[in-house]
Amino acid sequence: MSKMYELEPMILDCWRVCNDLEAVFKQVGDDEPTEDELMNALIGMQQLYQWKFEQLFNKYEDVLRDRQ
Numbered sequence: 001m002s003k004m005y006e007l008e009p010m011i012l013d014c015w016r017v018c019n020d021l022e023a024v025f026k027q028v029g030d031d032e033p034t035e036d037e038l039m040n041a042l043i044g045m046q047q048l049y050q051w052k053f054e055q056l057f058n059k060y061e062d063v064l065r066d067r068q
Contacts, residue, residue, distance in 0.1 A: 002059060002062035003066075004063055004067075006063070007056070007059055007060060007063060010055065010059055013056075014049065014052050014053060014056055017045070017049050020045055021045075024038075024041060024042070024045070027041075
């Protein structure tokens with residue numbers, strides 16, 4: 001049975017995208033990564049957060065279903 005409190009850590013984990021983007025901005029400003037390095041990092045981040053948001057939404061649906 002899914003509980004509402006299980007959503008909070010998943011939501012907070014998804015907020016990390018802002019911190020991760022800040023790291024990318026810093027790297028671009030400091031070291032000027034190659035275009036391939038930058039694209040690989042962004043593609044990886046996109047996939048990672050796609051999965052995280054899918055898992056979060058699935059948990060949200062579970063919580064709603066269990067509350068009914």
